[in-house]
Amino acid sequence: MASAFAHALAALTIGKTYSGNYTSPKFWLLGIACTIVPDADVVMFKFGVPYEHMLGHRGFSHSLVFAGILGVIATALFYRNIKLTSRKGLLFILFFTLCTASHSLLDALTNGGLGVAVFAPFDNTRYFLPWRPIQVSPIGVGNFFSEWGWRVIKKRTGLGRDVDYSLCITGQNVKNHKRKSNLEGTKKTSSVRSSLLRVIRVYKLSYWLSYTGK
Numbered sequence: 001m002a003s004a005f006a007h008a009l010a011a012l013t014i015g016k017t018y019s020g021n022y023t024s025p026k027f028w029l030l031g032i033a034c035t036i037v038p039d040a041d042v043v044m045f046k047f048g049v050p051y052e053h054m055l056g057h058r059g060f061s062h063s064l065v066f067a068g069i070l071g072v073i074a075t076a077l078f079y080r081n082i083k084l085t086s087r088k089g090l091l092f093i094l095f096f097t098l099c100t101a102s103h104s105l106l107d108a109l110t111n112g113g114l115g116v117a118v119f120a121p122f123d124n125t126r127y128f129l130p131w132r133p134i135q136v137s138p139i140g141v142g143n144f145f146s147e148w149g150w151r152v153i154k155k156r157t158g159l160g161r162d163v164d165y166s167l168c169i170t171g172q173n174v175k176n177h178k179r180k181s182n183l184e185g186t187k188k189t190s191s192v193r194s195s196l197l198r199v200i201r202v203y204k205l206s207y208w209l210s211y212t213g214k
Helices: 004-015 025-047 064-078 087-107 147-157 160-212
Strands: none
Touching: 004 025, 004 087, 025 064, 025 087, 064 087
């Protein structure tokens, strides 16, 4: 599967085609949610449903039928004051449907796993697109934040070299800050010592003057 970040970006891209009369925090959050919901089918692994089954991963939840159903449900539940058959209602349905369907499109561009059952439940054939440039992402949150997941993030964003460089610079800055702090601490200690010595000298001089004046 593609990463959750890539799917969320698809929702933001699709939403940019809508005017401000439609967009709101709820609009964006629901759109992002719709792009991620299809991967909820991974729970079927826990129930013994095989990957290649229609209810398995990249099965029915990745189909165009499911995308349309979720688009209608999202609009009906969260925009109850808008009639579904109205122009605004249909545009909301279209947005959430496209967000959900974009998940299947991105998964069909990945280089791993089984294909996507785009036409389920009528046809469980798994499909990939001819061009598959996207590095497949590990399944599960724990696995995503592993070394494999980090490699996927770096490859997709192109930030790998920049991030590594930034980390090096940050580390160097921390070292420099510590060194500077140590130097400042040493200077402060020396300053305190000098002040104490001056006080002692003044005290001695005052004592000597008072003694000789007797």
